[in-house]
Amino acid sequence: MSRQISDQDLSEWQRQIGDDVAISKLSLPGTHNSAASHLSLFSVKCQGAPITEQLNHGVRFLDIRVSTPFFNDPKGWFGKNKKDLQVIHGQFPVKLPTPVKLHGVLDEVYGFLEKHPSESVIVSIKSEGRDKWEGQDFPNLIWDEYVSPKQDKWYLSPSIPRMGECRGKVILFRRFGVDDSKKNSYGIDASWWQYNTTMDDRGNYVVQDWCEVMKKDDINTKSQYVKDHLSRAIEYNSTDSQNPKLYVNFCSGANFFDPDCWPKKVASGLTSLKIEDNYGKGCGIVVLDYIERENWKEVKTLVSTNY
Template structure:
């Protein structure tokens, strides 16, 4: 029987991360009291990790109010994921640090993205420098910061940085994790060489959900076919999609539609990272299906 809390411990050291089936969560920190269209998960990050999730999607922006201009808060679009008090990135990272410290043969991928205000000086790497100096550099021993796709044995006890923000400084860029700063908006299949993304997010009406489900299944099948013989691409497959103005397209009903659409039927070994909303739905069914497929 698979131990979901420690399933990567059971993966051989020489296995490339890209060849696994990895459950992830969309807007992982959006698991607190918030606007109903903002909340994307029903369980904490710690609970997600303990149930087998190994890819966390974290979006951050400036604190709306706060004591330190270097502190960032977790947001969804332009909205805080926790009200009335902000969820700070420091607190999210502590949950992950604690999990990895307590489970030193595991690894967690963190996707870190800048969202919210557009007043960053990107010409001078203001956002990237803040992340490096305030969050990464003081904890470098906890991170896998090489730019390649690691093997399981290389990343045990560490957090793999999936960097969703650009860095112009070449010296910094070469020691700042896996670069994934750009892909086409609302894409159904965008191949960037080292990674491939399905992130069709403009689900305008519930009648669009079968189309979204098909895109998820298609990329899962493509990933499985590719990773059977290759290990040089990460496949990132978002099951999320929403429309702020239609409650039938908010994250929770979309998550239920994914289950009802039987996306798990395509969960075979090597389907890549499948990014879920409300991952705990039906006793973590999709998470367990993905983890099980690795064995």
């Protein structure tokens, strides 16, 4: 570790990053299914700490998947209408018996940034589960209900920002398509990459998201794909390229039917295979499950590479 990082450092670690540094040049701790930290199915839960605690401990990329309410509940516990999106993992709510709502997650992010205006948080939003959206219904809902009312709190350019452009802002990492007329004002377009990819280069972002960890031995394979992608990011970001790329490296994978391949077991397996030994300056967005383990050790290691 190039420097010792305290918990206080983690809450405002981007304060030390120059305004002219593109966020793609950073090592950014992220969480997979970030809000899945509550009582739920064992195969659904992915984190042991809630959103605000993650942010206070240095996480700067949140992965949020949403769906319309599962139940028609007139009291509003589960969402009164289709606009009140809830957070899910695959087909299942991330909290039982009542849901986590997208409004609540975003309010936590806004609250964190108000207290720590030197920081910026990338929020990935994706529709998942049983919904069948027509045309532009989903992007219109996200814009009208969630982004537009708080537009001053968002960085919505499609280009990768420098720190001076996005401090105190939520950067939208948009995992859904929009009409061409909206693409210049609706966040970073990350609407598609190949499923189960070991490396998919989409121009302004490059993804490793090999997730089919079907048996325990596949954790070794997953580890190698993570390490390979870390090396690609570090190599690219060590150059003076004028074409910034976000390297996004998902360390998650699971098999619903095999307890040895549930998120916590995969996360522990990757730790034992020492993926953090491959962290280095400019290794991109590293998206982890159970990121709080070992007193946030991997976050501290990632953040330290930026200095």
